[in-house]
Amino acid sequence: MLQTLAVANYRSINNLVIPLGRLNLITGPNGSGKSNLYRALRLLAETAQGGVVNALAREGGLESTFWAGPASVSRRMRNGEVPIEASVRSGPVRLHLGFTAEDFGYAIALGLPTPSRSQFALDPQIKHEAIWSGPVYRPASLLVERNGPMVRAREGRAWDVLAQHTPEFDSLFDQVGSLRASPEVLHMREFIRRWRFYDHFRSDAEAPVRQPQLGTRTPVLHHDGRDLAAALQTIIEIGDAQALHAAISDAFPGARVNIDPLPGARFAIEFHQQGLLRPLSAAELSDGTLRYLLLIAALLTPRPPSLMVLNEPETSLHPDLLPALARLIIRVSQHCQVWVVSHARRLISALQQDPECNCIVLEKNFGQTEIVGQKALDQPAWHWPH
Ligand SMILES: Nc1ncnc2c1ncn2[C@@H]1O[C@H](COP(=O)(O)OP(=O)(O)O)[C@@H](O)[C@H]1O
Ligand SMILES: [Mg+2]
Secondary structure, three states, rough: EEEEEEEEEEEOEEEEEEEEOOOEEEEEEOOHHHHHHHHHHHHHHHHHHOOHHHHHHHHHOOHHHOOOOOOOHHHHOOOOOOHHHHHHOOOOOOOEEEEOOOEEEEEEEOOOOOOOOOOOOOEEEEEEEEEEEEOOOOHHEEOOOOOOOOEEEEEOOOEEEEEEEOOOOOOHHOOOOOOOOOOHHHHHHHHHHEEEEEOOOOOOOHHHHHOOOEOOOOOOOOOOOOOOOHHHHHHHOOOOOHHHHHHHHHHOOOOEEEEEEEEEOOEEEEEEEOOOOOOHHHHHHOOOHHHHHHHHHHHHHOOOOOOEEEEEOOOOOOOOHHHHHHHHHHHOOOOOOOEEEEOOOHHHHOOOOOOOOEEEEEEOOOOOOEEEEOOOOOOOOOOOOO
């Protein structure tokens, strides 16, 4: 389970260290930085998929994602006694991302490319990476360190150089095959790869989910939801069918879902509702009903991720469905860690019924994303390794 997430110098996030629990709810007014925080988490996930450099290039390069304000805002600036102005930076400008899980931590620092060396002017350079043991980074707990092209791992009391020519666009995780003797890198990569993100299901009239789809076992719903029928049937056959039926009748009293096998190994959804003489097909379902079924299939996956991330799951759901959605999310958070970004009042208040709900309310102060009520002393211990 993730315990702490730390982000520095990314969009409206100058410096944020967030304590995480089993069920995390990220909320706050428009523009407070919810999506920025979500994107920072996705960037971390991209490091383990080999895509962090490309993802930052697609965002317009590091220059445009760096925090646009001063490194620190003094009390006199906050009081309006002196204008907001740049403070003297102690080192080169870097984007920092990191986290700790129960027994280890990881951090990466990215910097601007050297313009003369390559035409890929938007691709940032990976400057440093570190994997350490224990809840907080300390030099003595460092296990693997990447410094520019050099990768070294602790070998008892000495350091073993694992690689000397790591390309600036490859992370440790891209090199795992050639780094001998580094089980920590592999372990960390697999941990990050088990995070799962859902942030936009397609439910428009042309969406594949509205058509019959190939019936093949699908323990993990596609991120756009196209294989819903197969995912639901997989839950019915090898997952928690009872929870699936309970979740449907909790949201739509008297309703049930059935998967109809069509010729050619295609599966179609049949949604039986009280008061109707025939079931409705996926093509006929309202946006809200279809999206709700998608959320159920995503959440009740027979192969739970280590972290399930839902970005604004309330989109196009009727507010009356939100308490049932919250009950489902709370149920799932007992088996896997959950991160929900939301600004739907009813979803938020229903999630907060769970005493375990870790509610992070963001606000923007002097352009900077901060956590409401977090004093310097409440912030989890965090040290950047570089
Ligand atoms: N490079 C940047 N530096 C500072 N602030 C930024 C930067 N990029 C975006 N922002 C700010 O981030 C805010 C958007 O945050 P976002 O995460 O989309 O908010 P929401 O909570 O609505 O999801 C905008 O108000 C924008 O001003
Ligand atoms: Mg947003």
